[in-house]
Amino acid sequence: MKIAVAQFNAKVGDLAGNTDQILRLITEARAARADILLVPELAIAGYPPEDLLLRPSFYQACNEQLDRLLDAADDVTLIVGHPMQLGEERFNAVTVMRDGNFLARGQKMVLPNNEVFDECRYFTPGALPCIYEQRCHDGSVVTVGVPICEDIWHVEPASEAAEMGAQILLVPNASPFHVGKEGVRQSIVRQRIEETGLPIVYCNWVGGQDELVFDGSSFAMNRAGELVARLPGFVPATAMLTFQDGDIQPGEIAPELPAEAAIYEALKLATRDYIVKNGFPGVIIGLSGGIDSALTLAIAVDALGADQVRAVMMPSRYTADISLEDSRDMVARLGVQYDEIDIEPMFEAFGTALAGQFAGLPPDATEENLQSRTRGVLLMALSNKTGRLVLTTGNKSEMTTGYATLYGDMAGGYAVLKDIAKTLVYRLSAYRNTVSDIIPDRIITRPPSAELRDNQVDQDSLPPYEILDDIMARYVERNESMADIIAAGHTEKDVLRVVKLLKVNEYKRRQAAVGARITPRSFGKDWRYPITNGFFR
Ligand SMILES: Nc1ncnc2c1ncn2[C@@H]1O[C@H](COP(=O)(O)OP(=O)(O)OC[C@H]2O[C@@H]([n+]3cccc(C(=O)O)c3)[C@H](O)[C@@H]2O)[C@@H](O)[C@H]1O
Numbered sequence: 001m002k003i004a005v006a007q008f009n010a011k012v013g014d015l016a017g018n019t020d021q022i023l024r025l026i027t028e029a030r031a032a033r034a035d036i037l038l039v040p041e042l043a044i045a046g047y048p049p050e051d052l053l054l055r056p057s058f059y060q061a062c063n064e065q066l067d068r069l070l071d072a073a074d075d076v077t078l079i080v081g082h083p084m085q086l087g088e089e090r091f092n093a094v095t096v097m098r099d100g101n102f103l104a105r106g107q108k109m110v111l112p113n114n115e116v117f118d119e120c121r122y123f124t125p126g127a128l129p130c131i132y133e134q135r136c137h138d139g140s141v142v143t144v145g146v147p148i149c150e151d152i153w154h155v156e157p158a159s160e161a162a163e164m165g166a167q168i169l170l171v172p173n174a175s176p177f178h179v180g181k182e183g184v185r186q187s188i189v190r191q192r193i194e195e196t197g198l199p200i201v202y203c204n205w206v207g208g209q210d211e212l213v214f215d216g217s218s219f220a221m222n223r224a225g226e227l228v229a230r231l232p233g234f235v236p237a238t239a240m241l242t243f244q245d246g247d248i249q250p251g252e253i254a255p256e257l258p259a260e261a262a263i264y265e266a267l268k269l270a271t272r273d274y275i276v277k278n279g280f281p282g283v284i285i286g287l288s289g290g291i292d293s294a295l296t297l298a299i300a301v302d303a304l305g306a307d308q309v310r311a312v313m314m315p316s317r318y319t320a321d322i323s324l325e326d327s328r329d330m331v332a333r334l335g336v337q338y339d340e341i342d343i344e345p346m347f348e349a350f351g352t353a354l355a356g357q358f359a360g361l362p363p364d365a366t367e368e369n370l371q372s373r374t375r376g377v378l379l380m381a382l383s384n385k386t387g388r389l390v391l392t393t394g395n396k397s398e399m400t401t402g403y404a405t406l407y408g409d410m411a412g413g414y415a416v417l418k419d420i421a422k423t424l425v426y427r428l429s430a431y432r433n434t435v436s437d438i439i440p441d442r443i444i445t446r447p448p449s450a451e452l453r454d455n456q457v458d459q460d461s462l463p464p465y466e467i468l469d470d471i472m473a474r475y476v477e478r479n480e481s482m483a484d485i486i487a488a489g490h491t492e493k494d495v496l497r498v499v500k501l502l503k504v505n506e507y508k509r510r511q512a513a514v515g516a517r518i519t520p521r522s523f524g525k526d527w528r529y530p531i532t533n534g535f536f537r
Pocket residue numbers: 365368369372398402403404405406407408409449450452458461504507531
């Protein structure tokens with residue numbers, strides 16, 4: 001039995017476009033004499049369709065595409081996922097079809113409702129796993145089980161499929177990336193193999209969908225739990241696997257990327273897909289001579305090409321000469337369009353306009369924010385005029401502590417580094433320079449500064465980033481309490497400060513642009529804290 005496993009890049013809600021892609025994959029699979037084409041979870045709809053799933057017309061439109069596929073799947077069995085409505089109930093379903101016939105249908109039995117998933121909001125769980133008999137070109141007949149994604153994270157669906165006679169499990173998935181996720185998936189699948197003795201093929205999405213990034217990295221494990229095939233991460237790809245003598249035969253194993261390279265690829269893919277799938281002609285970045293905007297620029301150019309990226313340096317009286325020099329140096333290395341717009345006249349005009357109201361009051365963050373907001377106004381004007389989207393540059397450490405100006409540097413459409421702690425910003429910049437030297441060294445080595453007043457450095461306002469980031473990771477990503485974090489060796493002063501800043505800045509995160517998720521807990525769908533909140537521990 002030959003199985004074509006296709007990780008492709010869909011667009012949520014583009015039902016006809018996604019089906020066109022599946023039709024192309026059917027043609028390729030048929031030409032390669034595959035018996036089966038396996039595509040990811042909810043392949044017609046894309047994942048996650050969110051509240052589109054509450055619209056009855058969405059199901060009708062998915063059914064229309066299912067009919068197109070039914071007409072096309074000759075001489076190859078298509079296993080395709082789609083949402084399905086039966087009376088008042090909705091299911092996350094899979095249909096098996098060939099030569100104009102529906103061979104089988106199944107419904108996801110275990111609905112994920114944690115992290116970024118909320119399938120219980122939409123679906124009713126299915127009662128039994130999908131099983132069918134595959135008649136192959138070589139005359140063999142194989143009983144195939146089709147659990148759907150979360151199903152294989154639990155014992156029952158796979159065990160029940162085995163009890164019902166399945167000889168192999170083919171699993172459509174929509175499993176978003178975070179650092180370390182691939183190892184988790186493989187160990188879960190290995191556990192199911194140990195329990196059932198069945199080989200498993202795991203087919204995952206590739207592509208960016210708002211804050212989620214799907215890495216692909218589809219794979220197969222044999223009955224011994226050995227990895228026998230792996231598709232590459234972050235690119236669409238198809239593998240042809242052979243099931244023979246009761247097991248999956250060894251195929252190609254694409255190498256896994258080291259952590260920094262994988263995160264960099266995830267950010268590139270997420271950024272590119274957000275811009276391209278939403279139809280923007282390019283992006284605009286405020287370039288400051290600091291490391292966040294430098295890394296954002298590097299990712300944007302790698303994702304979209306230099307001709308789609310425009311950088312704008314907007315100096316003020318506090319901008320150091322080296323900030324201008326390094327910005328000019330970096331854009332020259334990359335070949336992107338670059339402009340300088342002096343914000344001093346606008347900043348002065350605001351000062352004059354507010355002079356009466358501010359008389360007798362000392363300068364404070366107000367004046368800092370006015371600079372940041374002036375830049376935001378200019379970037380948004382350029383966005384309106386050119387149609388290009390503004391990329392924001394704030395990182396996770398800043399998002400944790402509210403170290404950013406609302407309607408200032410937070411103004412923009414996509415936050416590339418939103419889930420990247422500052423210490424990781426440095427590691428990713430160093431990694432990118434090992435590929436080719438595009439970020440000037442001084443940008444990496446100078447102390448970080450917002451340059452919103454004289455001689456300002458971030459560490460005037462925040463604990464050192466090594467400390468801040470560790471406290472953030474423990475509290476945000478691992479749910480540790482303040483007491484746990486102090487017991488782990490941090491000072492009470494630092495812990496109180498970071499957690500207090502985190503708490504009082506919830507309102508800022510609610511108003512922030514969406515951005516790629518690469519950790520087990522980002523400030524996106526998986527962070528739903530109250531703004532008005534009396535809990536502090
Ligand atoms: N609970 C709540 N719900 C809704 N709105 C709330 C609120 N609490 C305050 N606000 C509003 O938010 C305002 C305060 O927020 P905001 O105006 O942003 O100002 P704020 O947070 O006071 O200051 C921004 C800080 O970020 C620093 N910064 C700015 C730009 C770039 C960087 C960098 O290095 O990346 C750092 C800057 O130096 C300054 O220390 C209040 O005046 C109020 O209007």
